[in-house]
Amino acid sequence: MSSNTDKAGQDYWQQVWQDREIPDAHDPLRNDLNAHMFQRLHRFLTGHLFAPDQADLNHQSPGRLIEAGCGASRWLPYFHHSFNFEVAGVDYSAEGCAQAQGIAAKSGVEADIREADLFSPPEDLKGQFDVVFSIGLVEHFDDTADVISHLASMLKPGGRLITLVPNMYGLTGWLQRQLDLEVYNLHVALSPQQLADAHVRCGLEINTTAYLGTLNLGVVNVDRRQDRWWYSIVVRLNAWASKGVWILERMGMPEFANRLTSPFVACAATVPRRL
Numbered sequence: 001m002s003s004n005t006d007k008a009g010q011d012y013w014q015q016v017w018q019d020r021e022i023p024d025a026h027d028p029l030r031n032d033l034n035a036h037m038f039q040r041l042h043r044f045l046t047g048h049l050f051a052p053d054q055a056d057l058n059h060q061s062p063g064r065l066i067e068a069g070c071g072a073s074r075w076l077p078y079f080h081h082s083f084n085f086e087v088a089g090v091d092y093s094a095e096g097c098a099q100a101q102g103i104a105a106k107s108g109v110e111a112d113i114r115e116a117d118l119f120s121p122p123e124d125l126k127g128q129f130d131v132v133f134s135i136g137l138v139e140h141f142d143d144t145a146d147v148i149s150h151l152a153s154m155l156k157p158g159g160r161l162i163t164l165v166p167n168m169y170g171l172t173g174w175l176q177r178q179l180d181l182e183v184y185n186l187h188v189a190l191s192p193q194q195l196a197d198a199h200v201r202c203g204l205e206i207n208t209t210a211y212l213g214t215l216n217l218g219v220v221n222v223d224r225r226q227d228r229w230w231y232s233i234v235v236r237l238n239a240w241a242s243k244g245v246w247i248l249e250r251m252g253m254p255e256f257a258n259r260l261t262s263p264f265v266a267c268a269a270t271v272p273r274r275l
Helices: 010-017 033-048 075-083 094-106 144-152 171-179 192-201 231-250
Strands: 064-068 086-091 111-115 129-135 155-166 205-212 264-270
Touching: 010 094, 033 155, 033 205, 033 231, 033 264, 064 075, 075 086, 075 094, 075 111, 075 129, 086 094, 094 111, 129 144, 144 155, 144 192, 155 192, 192 205, 192 264
Parallel strands: 064 086, 064 129, 086 111, 129 155
Antiparallel strands: 155 264, 205 264
16 A cells, blocks of 8 residues: 555445436547537547557557546546446445446446556556556546656556546636635645646656646536535536536637646656667
């Protein structure tokens, strides 16, 4: 077990995932307004999952992909159906793993889901993957580089690490702090440069690091406040503000990725090939 402080903890995630209905997986063909931010993430992933020499895959499997922190993941079927990856996941929450397995089964996808500690993963996961993907994971640990080094240990030489975290320096973080300070305190705020630096300290080569999206206030987590009188008001206001921006973007306004309003920070990096 690593000494790296887990700011959330296993019990927190067990409570988050328990008693939830099995949702549908992410669908890249869905293009209604509610899928606007997912489509932005889809474009980023399409551009950075593969090395240039993998551009023409001829519908063959590009290899194996594992999602780290895959609790209740809607991403694994997406990666299989969209890119033909063989998919796996690892998470320390039994309930989260069961949810991820249920979503994969609902989508007709065979996924190798492991309930395990990321800091001491099963030996047969080490050095075996072409892509390691995480979203909303590494920011929950005090030592960002340490957790990234453990994720990178599952990659083959030349493999890609795709890391996405919420932008807790901007409006998302400010609202989270006002609406639920306890949840805010489960996060480490990371800028693109800080996230990139953590990858570099692990010996990875940076492909890109950036803010993603103009606005998505749905990232603000107020689930624990459903008993408050203001809960439904805040949820509606966040949705209306976000959708207003998305409508403008669909009318031709360019995306304005920035520190203040962007919901996500993303980094794509590569394990150097051995000479």
